[in-house]
Amino acid sequence: MESVRKDTMLKFNPDSLEEVRKELNLEKPGRIDEAIDILDSWVKKQPHFMKKDFSRDYLERILITAKGLVERAKERLDKLCTFKTLMPEFFNVSDDIKKEMEPLQELIHAGHLPQMTPEHYRVFICKLTSENLEAASFFCFYRYMTMLCEYFLQAEYCKGFQIILDYSQINILSFVTKVNPMELRQIITLMTEGYGCRIKGVHVISSSKMVDTLITMLKQVFSAKLADRIHLHKTPETLSEYVPKDMMPSDYGGKEMALLDLNKAWLKEISSKEFLAYMNEMNKASTNESCRQSDKFNEHYIGMPGSFRALSVD
Structure with missing residues (x-):
């Protein structure tokens, strides 16, 4: 992204985008686009991901949460999608959320x-x-x-x-x-x-x-x-x-x-x-655990809080 888009609820400092990228060593021209390209290509190759069309802005923010590290960003996105499968009760969207x-x-x-x-x-x-x-x-x-x-x-x-x-x-x-x-x-x-x-x-x-x-x-x-x-x-x-x-x-x-x-x-x-429509769309970004290698699941998720062991992984 060239600049942070205006938001209804959030305001930004004039130099927020530049300073956040600088802290994570992503300020060099082309560096962040290269990282997003790698992350996007990886997403499309994951057989257990139910959603693979994440926007580049979304992937950039995932990268920012991962301190600019591509491998950590992969793990972060994988965990988030997996949590939507393991703990759907936290993500269920009600049209009456305000009520x-x-x-x-x-x-x-x-x-x-x-x-x-x-x-x-x-x-x-x-x-x-x-x-x-x-x-x-x-x-x-x-x-x-x-x-x-x-x-x-x-x-x-x-x-x-x-x-x-x-x-x-x-x-x-x-x-x-x-x-x-x-x-x-x-x-x-x-x-x-x-x-x-x-x-x-x-x-x-x-x-x-x-x-x-x-x-x-x-x-x-x-x-x-x-x-x-x-x-x-x-x-x-x-x-x-x-x-x-x-x-x-x-x-x-x-x-x-x-x-x-x-x-x-x-x-x-x-x-x-x-936003409710957006939330429902993003809730599709879950996983099909039957398509994931079981050793990878065990490595990353066994021992996490919750009754995750009860999930059947083929």
């Missing part, structure tokens, strides 16, 4: 900030206003996160993400007892191993004396590298060390729209007919 999510609007306020940091990172904020969540509510939110990840693979162009988890208004202990660690680990795996979300930092806001219980749970489901990137903030004020205050929502002292309004805007965007 399903509306009850959560008062319990979870979440959204990606439109502006990027000066270092070309995207910021995601998730604030829980109540710990009274049912199991179905958690899973509905996880599917919402999957849809956001799919949105980014056709729109985003950044170096990674700063994640802000605001638990300042809830009973931490009550919340932790309601979380299913396996499902949480699965959605984290989908985001990082499947969609390749490069998480620069996880910032937990809480002054609760029980916050260590939450941090322990997060470290159990995160990779060791990601666990080392958890930062605890007693108040939102110290976030300014990582995210410029001006780009934060108005309820965090910034100039952006309030987090609840941002949440509503994102929900409207991903529940549009256009």
Whole structure:
């Protein structure tokens, strides 16, 4: 791509494309086209891929999530397609996703900030206003996160993400007892191993004396590298060390729209007919495991979170 296309929800720094490519050694003329050509040719030769007509822009973003490494990009795309076969419940698209999510609007306020940091990172904020969540509510939110990840693979162009988890208004202990660690680990795996979300930092806001219980749970489901990137903030004020205050929502002292309004805007965007049609199309990018060499499946997927061993591979 010559430039990052304009997006309804996301804004970019003037030099985002150049700086992201430079960090990954993809800035030399012809380098990225060569890498995409190799990746595209490889995709078309995979007998177990159900979809082989990925756009060049999509493949470029896969390459970006793989730090510019073609072999890692192959593995990334293979994992994402495989996860769509192994865990279809995370990808099922409902035409009533907006209606399903509306009850959560008062319990979870979440959204990606439109502006990027000066270092070309995207910021995601998730604030829980109540710990009274049912199991179905958690899973509905996880599917919402999957849809956001799919949105980014056709729109985003950044170096990674700063994640802000605001638990300042809830009973931490009550919340932790309601979380299913396996499902949480699965959605984290989908985001990082499947969609390749490069998480620069996880910032937990809480002054609760029980916050260590939450941090322990997060470290159990995160990779060791990601666990080392958890930062605890007693108040939102110290976030300014990582995210410029001006780009934060108005309820965090910034100039952006309030987090609840941002949440509503994102929900409207991903529940549009256009995006739902795109999501359904991308869900076709699964795998036919009977066409894959079993040793390759065992090498890459046995031991991943979930009941993957139950899959029959001929």
